[in-house]
Amino acid sequence: MSDDDYGTVQHGSSPDEPPIDWFVTKRHGHSADSTRRQIRLRVDFFRRWLNDELSWVIYNEDDEHEIAEKRNKWREEVIQHESEVNWTTGGDLRPENLSIDEAHNYFQALSACPRYGGGSEVSHVKAIRQFYEFTLNRGHSWFTSTGNPIELALNEGGDKIIGSKSSRNPEIISVDEMGEYIRSFSHPLFESLTALMAKTTIRRGVTHNLDLQDVYLDHPACDWKVHRELRHKDRPFIYISSKPEEGKLWEERQRVPKSSNKTSVDRTIPIDNELCDLLLRWLVIHPGPLESNTPLFVSLFRNWGERIHAQTLQKKLREHSEDLGYWYEPYDDDNINPHYFRHWSTSVIDQRLEAAGAGGHSTTTKLIRGDEEDTMDNYTHWSDDRVKRYLQVCPKFYD
Known part of the structure; x- marks a missing residue:
């Protein structure tokens, strides 16, 4: 024809x-x-x-x-x-x-x-x-x-795929199973990256655009200048900006487009000792200089040394999930993919805070997730008791 x-x-x-x-x-x-x-x-x-x-x-x-x-x-x-x-x-x-x-x-x-x-x-x-x-x-x-x-x-x-608002209802695997999933990467980059998502509810987009200035690890080797929202912290925290794609600094740091936290709430989230150790282990082999504007996670593969891209993480997690039997068919809610961790972490933390039966998320979970309608600017309100409680319920994968 x-x-x-x-x-x-x-x-x-x-x-x-x-x-x-x-x-x-x-x-x-x-x-x-x-x-x-x-x-x-x-x-x-x-x-x-x-x-x-x-x-x-x-x-x-x-x-x-x-x-x-x-x-x-x-x-x-x-x-x-x-x-x-x-x-x-x-x-x-x-x-x-x-x-x-x-x-x-x-x-x-x-x-x-x-x-x-x-x-x-x-x-x-x-x-x-x-x-x-x-x-x-x-x-x-x-x-x-x-x-x-x-x-x-x-x-x-x-x-x-195209941003549907339809709800997802994934099967939540046990903490032991998630621990096996994370440990079996046997690689500091993907162990620390997936553990970060599993402990904090953060979306994939956040992981691509974190710089070292957004991470305070309270370690002598980590002497870079941190973001002003972290400068007075007395224990490890990460900072997540509400609008990371705006401004000259965003462009200079070559952050991944459209990879933001999708909320308008700035957040700080405590880092437990296990995650702190995983991040330090990753930084030992990090190929870049340990400076404020260095990307936290970079590729060690095709685009070696460059800020890790969404497709790299997506592909790696799919391969890993297929190998371990956590991939079923395209678009299945039970697939362990980057977004799965947000549901998993929310569910586990809520359950441990005994919020699952109350018809909504706990205040601490809302604070971590950045649920604007409930927390507004409460990211500054991490009381000692709230930090202690979160660290108690934060899932552990290497015990």
């Missing part, structure tokens, strides 16, 4: 444009100008994704001029192409041939785009779902036998 053969339709006149353009013209020709602009934006992203032409990805075949242009436009938000990551398709994928798995890959590309958040991702998917719905309703000859791959992908867990 040649590119200038636009197919036929059972209902209405046959299109004289490629299906995507035909959809924009026919379905939104009478829409408001602002709506048409938004639809064009969303279908253009889809079109670029189909052809592997995403402007924020550096591809292997890009020349020096193209790479310089992309770095100039996206700065540190530009992402190096990796064949294992599903923000690309291999190029030249036609919309009428889109499979359900490829639709999931499209969702992954949207979620990885540094320009978009959850609401934008949902709007993009809604527009492309409408495109397939329109072609099917019109009886377009290229689409009549394929079904709506976007709709089908959403029904198979894709809604969890």
Whole structure:
């Protein structure tokens, strides 16, 4: 079938444009100008994704001029192409041939785009779902036998990729099982990183963007200048900014785009002795200088010495979970992936504080999680008794 053969339709006149353009013209020709602009934006992203032409990805075949242009436009938000990551398709994928798995890959590309958040991702998917719905309703000859791959992908867990607010209900494994999971990495980087998430409820995005200035370990070798919110602490704490992606300092430190704590509450969280020891063990082999603006976690693999990226952690945890039998199928709530730790830690700490049956989280758990509506700026209110209680219930993995 040649590119200038636009197919036929059972209902209405046959299109004289490629299906995507035909959809924009026919379905939104009478829409408001602002709506048409938004639809064009969303279908253009889809079109670029189909052809592997995403402007924020550096591809292997890009020349020096193209790479310089992309770095100039996206700065540190530009992402190096990796064949294992599903923000690309291999190029030249036609919309009428889109499979359900490829639709999931499209969702992954949207979620990885540094320009978009959850609401934008949902709007993009809604527009492309409408495109397939329109072609099917019109009886377009290229689409009549394929079904709506976007709709089908959403029904198979894709809604969890694009920022759906649907609740998750993962199986919470025991503390002993989590301890075995963490210890079996047998590597200081991933042992300390996963233990940090399992003890503190913090999201994956926080781990990528912590600098040494955000960590006070109360150890003679850790003499870097800490953040002002930690300078008066008399025991180990970490500090998590509410808006780490803002300001010149963020750009200078080359932090990972869109990796923030997703709250507007600044937090400090106590570090127990076990986690302190794990972090010190990691810092012994940390390849960078132990200075305030040094990233806490860096890659020891492909991008050696650079701030660890979300995809690196995602891939490593999936491989580890598959090896240990904690990976079931794509988008299963019981998979141990980076976000699993937030649910696990919240559940364990709440249960140990006897809050699980009270219809909500304990005050201490809300403080750790950064639940704004409940804690506001209470991150400063770590009384000695509250710190002591948290350290008592904080799960231990190396006893």
